[in-house]
Amino acid sequence: MAISKDVMRGFLAHLSAGRTLIGPVDTGKVIEYRKASPNEILMDDRVSYKSIKEFYFPQVERMFTFSEGEVQDHDNPAGCAIFGGKPCDLEALRVMKAVFTTGKFADPFFERRFDANLLIGVGCIAKKPGCFCDQVEVDMAFSDFCDIMLEDSGEGYNVEYLSEKGRQALNEYPPTKDVACGNTRKADPPQADALALSPAITEAGFFEAIDWAKSTETCQGCGLCSFICPTCHCFDFRDSSENGTVHRYKCWDSCIYPKFTLHASGHNPRESRAARYRQRLLHKYRYVPDNFGLTACTGCGRCVRGCPVGMDIRQVVKQVMEVQP
Amino acid sequence: MSTNPYLPKKARIEKIIQETFSPDLDVKTFRLKFEDGQLMDFLPGQFVEFSLPGVGECPFGFASSPLQKDYFEITIKRTGKVTERIHTLDEGASVWIRGPFGNTFPLEKMEGANLLFIAGGLGLAPLRPFIQYVLDDSNRTKYGNVDMLLAARTSGDHCFAYDLPVWNEIDRTSVRQTIDRDEPGWKGLLGFPHNLVRDMPLDFSNLYAVLCGPPIMIKAVQAALMEMGLPLNRLYTTLEMRMTCGVGKCGKCNIGHQYVCVDGPVFCMEELAQMPGEY
């Protein structure tokens, strides 16, 4: 169903009565997702420098509190309504869900937020500099990994719901009562310059594939890329104590930092910056595909645009791809 | 709601055993019990996450017999921030434990075979549950000869010294101890395990070797055993990594697509040879 952007604002106002509303806001210097009123929320085609991942996997999340010899679990989050996740962010969330909830153990903190949040995706109209979703099989305009999907026509939105949660939310607001269920659409077929690593080469083979030190020599090792990446999901546990009460937090960490894998003995399996960059790249393009059948890079281009020295993961992936099995 | 794999349970230190007696290596074994009386049900090779709130959390392998259900033991070397603090604890102190995590040695696959354990220093700790499992009266007949070659820098660095004479008395079982340099009164072997293993009377036709110790020792012993004719698929080891979560989420312990905390820490050497050498 096609609706105007004003109707959408009305719907967001309706949602904000019961949930914390999150959306992209122009802060003057950057665009970022944060708590916002329906009128502040941007409905144009610009992209934020960080993704929506922090509302599912916050930079800092309190897990437990130890006090007087007892441990207490953190309360369940109230749940937000998140507006404006781009298809690359939504596909990234799919990767994160696979990592955090499949296998023998599930991450309860991600799970709770995933269940509590209402996610409204918005398709892109045009690619931005550095974007490469088409090279990793992500459809710029549409993703079904959300509760409600809006395809942006510039003037208004074509609205569809993709989950029961989405259907209910739309149903409660009269102007959007009759929105239909969205289709599970296939992404456009991969293009000739698709970025994917050949399964024919072993993981160890990729270690020798290129001169990693030369290819990554200008990387400064700041780890910004993993902070702004929608799929980077590595974390550390940190304790903070005060007056005998200890809080245990789950905090973002980055494989780009030398301390990430450092053992107490001083041994570090990934000693060099090149090895750490290689880990980040192969994790996205080889290890997650091996484990979950998904590419852990959704082409959002944030790392490409954000890197202080202009490191471009596409160029390094291409170099690796040139190696024949 | 599913159980929270990050949530630790309170345990009490029942007993502390000082294992080593040299200035450079301070190792203690902590005997633990959950305060609510729950039993720790684990398999040889698995590990726990041991935490002191406000200090941090670290992974440690089990060091006691899995058949001993009353308590479990963890052997810890004083190395970093957390272990430093753990070593200051007294008997009766409370700590926080979650686990067990990780895989186990292929106990059934190894039935009927002869076993060779080679450990360097603290490397014996993660093998001890396996050794005790095999040497237990209920299992001893299932396995062939059990030979151990245990190395340490000095005589005071041998962990579980109280176990070794007991094990040596068991049927079809031998324990050899070695140190790097001769010391007055030392009655064991001298030198490095990769040389000494060549002098051991081993039947390679049906042998599994399990190694644990410093990486340099593992490499040297592996080379020696392969030269002597042991195929890689009959060699096992257990790895250590900085495992924060223990459940394959935090991304710190991967070697290629495998997570040491879930797919390991026990690996067959044949498997390891296929993996990138990032450990």
Add this chain to the structure above:
Amino acid sequence: MSFEKQRDEVAALCKKLLADGAVSRVVGFREGGVEGMSLPYIFTDPAGVDMLTWNSRCLPNLNGYLTGGEGNTAIVAKPCDARAVVALISEKQLRREDIHIIGLVCDGMVDANGDPLPACVECSVNCPPVYDDLIDDPDVAEKTGGEQVSNDTSLERFEAEIDKCILCFSCRQACYGCYCQTCFMDRGSPGWQPTVPGRGDKMLYHAGRTMHLAGRCVECGACENACASGVDIRYLIREVTNFVGELYDYRAGMDLDARPAMLSYAAGDREVGFLGGDGDGH
């Protein structure tokens, strides 16, 4: 503007330096970034120098790439890069004889929208103070002073700025002066490392880093350019740099023989804001 002319001169010079074996590496820029951004690149072979570029989007400070290779290194240096080299030499991090400075007269860099970068607007040094070769640009007049910026020094401003920070440390990695082997923020013992990144840790980081850079900042703005979150924390170091200049008559990276302000002292240094004395020393 004559970036092309300068570029050709630099490229010819770099080719010659590499071909003659005077240097084994040239740290410069090549094209290929998004939104026209030039990428740092280390040239090691004369033929590769064809890729070298020089334009208004050569943002990063190149001093992070000067060590590590064998033999001498040449740097294609904007005035701020050249000042950073000088500062590193005076802090004994580099040896003058190992570095060949190809200085460029520079009229400032621009952002993706073509607007001049804030640090470049404020910049007052558009000709490298020290160089081995100078690539002049006759169109650029010598600057006498940059634009003066007044600082809002309220706590609210500071808190608003650090609330944007995500403690990714890219400003530190981008800074020429942050060359500590282990930053105090990465130390586990004593625990400077942020436990839970909140305002306190951000204050510790930004204030601590600014103190480390007191009297050492070369005003290149790399910290600000590196920040994806749009944090303007440079106002702290700007204030401190001006203060050090005023009090101790020192500007980092201008003079190879000058001793860094915080590594020297005078018996009569003023004590501003001390208890029991708001003027000259005892």
Add this chain to the structure above:
Amino acid sequence: MSQAKAQDPAPHTREWTPRIVAFLCNWCSYAGADLAGTGRNQYPPSVRVIRVPCSGRINPIYIIKALVDGADGVMVSGCHPGDCHYLAGNFYARRRFTVLKRLLTTMGLSPDRVHFTWVSASEGARFAGVVREVTEKVAALGPSRIMKGGDMDEL
């Protein structure tokens, strides 16, 4: 910072006295503090003394860390310029502290939170006077709320 910090009980519920961290050089000011004690010079019990070998040994980060971790004020005292046991430690310190104070005021902190001074081993009465003065100034500012709030785990 933890949630607990943001929510700590209102300091005015009890009678509040400032908590001041005092970094004192071993050779002069610490001895001066001793002398203040033996000379029965009264001063408020608000300072927590940390003895350091020299005022030049005090990394400015220590002072910032003390403020971040909840000190209401910090005072630093060393030998008078020219009297340093290590000849020039306090000359370097003087430059650092001068710059640090300017930095802290640029950040919007009150200049009265952090104080630098010189107290010699023979100036017991002066030490007591300095502590009184610092305590009064910090007390006038009230409890430090520096860097409270702004937690990243709010949502």
